[in-house]
Every structure is written in C-alpha cells, then in structure tokens.
Amino acid sequence: MEFMTYIGLLAGILTTISFLPQAIKTWRTKSTKDISLAMFLCFCFGVVLWVIYGFYTQNLPVFLANFATFVLAFSILICKLKYG
Template sequence: MDFINTIGTVAATLTTLAFLPQAWRSWRTRNLAGVSLAMYGFFTLGVFLWLVYGILLSQWPIIVANAITFVLSCSILFLKIRHKDVSHHPHP
C-alpha cells in the first residue's frame, strides 16, 4: 500500500471509529436529546454521497469507511426519529 492510500485508510478508520461511542450510547440509553435531527439528516446524506463517490472511484478506503459510518449514522438517525417523544426519558 502506498503512502497516499495509507493516509486515506488511517483517516477513514479514525473517522469511522469516532462514531462508535455515540452509536453505542444512543442504542444503550435511547437518550438522543442532545442530537440534532437536522444535523444528522444532512450528515447521513453526506456520508451516503461519499459512499457513492467511493464506489464510483473504486476507492476501498472511502467505500468501507463510509459504508460503516452510514450504517452507524442511520442507526442514530432512526433512534432520534423513533424516540423523539421520549428523548428526555432514557431507558434503563
């Protein structure tokens, strides 16, 4: 793997790993009071477009990272929409 691909792979890994704590906390507590629905909606759309971009370029670091981030982001967005009425009352 050349230097440029190494940078891309490390960047993709770090930005994807950054979503794990938020996704885990969201699924565990169901408390999404501090999560902006508009921000996650736009973010999820942006991640999806990055995924399409990576597919069109056949760039695996972009594809894998954004596929994982897209799933995590969709899960948080789903929880935010589903639990918007109970976001101030976390489940045990």
C-alpha cells in the same frame, strides 16, 4: 499500497469508529435530546453520496469508510427519530 492510502484508511477507520461510541451511548441511554436531527438527516444523505463517489472513482478508503459510517450514523438517526 502507497503511504497515503494507509493514511486515508486510518482516517477512514477513525472517522468511522468514532460513530460507534455515540451509537452505543444512544442505544444505552435512549436519550437523544442534545443530538441534532438535521445533522443526522443531512449527514446520512451526504455519506450515501460519498459511498457512490468512492465506488465510481475506485477510491478504496473513501468507499469502505463511508459504507461503515453510514450503518452507524443511520442507526443513530433511527434512535433520534424513535426517542425524539
């Protein structure tokens, strides 16, 4: 595997796991007042397109990272819709 693929995977791991502390905070506090609904609606839709892009261009870091990001970001979106 090329060096830049490692950088891409590390980038993907970081931007993906970054949503985990936000998801945990949101689940725990059930407080989503400061979180933008427009952000998470738009972000989730964009991430779905990244997954499609990564799949069809056979770009492993883009595909894997965005698939996991979607799961986390979508769970935050659900909380935002639920708690307002």
